[in-house]
Amino acid sequence: METTQVKTLFRETDKYIDKVVHMSGWVRKIRDQKNFGFIELNDGTFFKGVQVVFDTNLSNFEDVAKLTIASSIIVTGKVVKSQGGGQSFEVLASEVKVVQKADAAYPLQNKRHSYEFLREIAHLRSRTNTFSAVFRVRSVLSYAIHKFFQDQGFVYVHTPIITGSDAEGAGEMFRVTTLKLDKPPRKEDGTIDASQDFFGKETNLTVSGQLNGETFCAAFRNIYTFGPTFRAENSNTSRHAAEFWMIEPEIAFADLSADMELGEAMIKYIIRYVMEQCPEEMEFFSQFVEKGLFDKLNNVLNSEFGRVTYTEAVDILQKCGKKFEYPVQWGIDLQSEHERYLAEEHFKKPVFVTDYPKDIKAFYMKLNEDGKTVRAMDLLAPGIGEIIGGSQREDNLELLEKRMKEVGLHPEEYSFYLDLRRYGSFPHAGFGLGFERMLMYVTGMTNIRDVIPFPRTPKNALF
């Protein structure tokens, strides 16, 4: 007999009323009376479980009544309209086959557990309401990103994870090696002989796929990356992980304005997609994780994102009369308190801040005619601050080389990147979206460790 999934039962209930179904899954809750009992059966396909009613008609009633939480079972029974309040239907079991009675030491008994405790059992936490919601939304959000770009013909590019360059010096890196740490080969002068390493040189884990991505932009016009990136920063905060996923689109014959339009369209699309595909999960987050989540997200969906230059933003901050911990003056990197004031109190919606001072931005950003600002943009959103950061790229070979030298980079080490400016240079732009940051924004979860299946942080690489 074919197995019916719980999701199907919920989505097409009418079709199944008074029909006999066959289901398999795990006991989430169980309570038994003298002659009958209830099991909440979760089969993994849906946020909610199905109520299974069993009674002494079962030949193995005693065994079923004594089942433990997490036990795996196969149920045959009739779907009927529910007598009770909350449920619209339940299943009257004619057979409950016990696949395995779970060990009673199962740590997820029916009580509230702290997120901290659940991180220590990350291999089991997806079986709780909160984490089943988080990780299903993670999956759907991933797909929304692919769908958004693929529907518009963007080419997905797998940029390398192991890299021989240090990209734009964007952060501390993990070294990747097959050398024996115990006794590495050394050159005559005593330094490590990296030429004997696997790749014949020193290699690290990537911090960004952008530079490689740009080479594909020069071939396919519109491209995106979506892959893991790494930071070896010893930051033990709720917003830093050593391993996280990033999305980096890059568009050709496009300026900063087109870049912002793309970012706005993407953010709206993926939020809407998750809200449509995961209504039960989003309802749960709204009730139990972040009050006001729907207001926050609907405000994003329904507003036209603001646009303001960095110089204007500094002016707003200086004149607003609010006292900030970090004083505001032209040239500073905006702090979280400034970003949130702009998005939450001044604009009251997501806002792009553009044209930052060149000295606080990366070398590859296009210099404005004023010679002191670059075509950069950060999107600041209420409730989180910066959510994406991007720029139009410097497409002038001479200016780019000059800028590299100014910041202490060696152009000859970036010859592949400079080639893009030699052979058919073109205006192009892109941005980076930290996937976990977006997921936190959509779910209301506040610690990055709680949106990554098996998070990697300083002193922690469990599982």
Place this chain on the structure above:
Amino acid sequence: METTQVKTLFRETDKYIDKVVHMSGWVRKIRDQKNFGFIELNDGTFFKGVQVVFDTNLSNFEDVAKLTIASSIIVTGKVVKSQGGGQSFEVLASEVKVVQKADAAYPLQNKRHSYEFLREIAHLRSRTNTFSAVFRVRSVLSYAIHKFFQDQGFVYVHTPIITGSDAEGAGEMFRVTTLKLDKPPRKEDGTIDASQDFFGKETNLTVSGQLNGETFCAAFRNIYTFGPTFRAENSNTSRHAAEFWMIEPEIAFADLSADMELGEAMIKYIIRYVMEQCPEEMEFFSQFVEKGLFDKLNNVLNSEFGRVTYTEAVDILQKCGKKFEYPVQWGIDLQSEHERYLAEEHFKKPVFVTDYPKDIKAFYMKLNEDGKTVRAMDLLAPGIGEIIGGSQREDNLELLEKRMKEVGLHPEEYSFYLDLRRYGSFPHAGFGLGFERMLMYVTGMTNIRDVIPFPRTPKNALF
């Protein structure tokens, strides 16, 4: 004026005939006569380029006539039915704006280049026909995989890249470290003090997401991974890369038979999807890369995959009268020559070989009642040999622990994995698909270095 993409022009030609369009892109070919000339304009959105005709009506005719290959231009012109043979339409330019005239040293002039040469300019090779086809198909094939699983409600899980365990000892691993190789901290006995490393212990790059994936299978029923995996094997062959992408689905309440059905459905779906979405690219591969490609792929699409046990397969090989380099007897690991004989000459279609001797398979595979074979399967396909490998998993705690000890693993190091057998164990199965291997199969490309944007192989981590 809005930019029209080349893909749109080809797909909806009739709509644009006699209309003026605005396009941007790069010069792929150019030839000029005295008073007019032709440019093949490629804008990255489509495999083919558009023929642009220009003449002395252009104010900058002399400059345009002297454009170099790869130069970036913006063209305005009228779409007209073509007089010539090959093209169905062309664009009569009223304006050609030169964005940048490419340096004449551009290495991709119009002649055949060897794949070896093109690997050295991997940042430019996507601008050739072959590699634009390969990497567009790579993107579409990736999406086909996501779509196949997401449409059926599978949950996509990002398993960790940096891992503290050595998985199933599936291969040599890269070490990930922030210790100074020059002077690593040592314990009193002189050995490396890994507790001072970033994660407080020794960590490596993952070789498989399966074990982590199984934990999500126990929560979401049907899941898949799709991410980068690594092997530090010093193998310089056309089929080995140090960094490659892998897909690993895992399904709950499912046996080996369901696993094979899933594998067959997936392979057929993704091949069909690519053939439908990339007809021009596939036609190119069929003409220039692998003669008979369509026959090969259609045979996969139209056949019901075979099923044969390892024991039966050994019997077939022993009786076939063919002389193999490696003699066949029960217990050996099948070699490529055996696999290809079975798929190409005996079955003449893809065939699942099942129930391999336990000694040549991984510890986690479910032991058959005969006590000597396991519920493993390899899918062998004509023209390539093994393409996916999977198994039903051992779900019995005692048998699994016993097996781990037999192969020299320490069960206490796998307690998270064993927990899945303690708390609601359930029959489940899964498989692994090497993404690049599948891409090679679909495109006919024969070297893995030519299907990865920036391949990593021994002594090579360019770009």
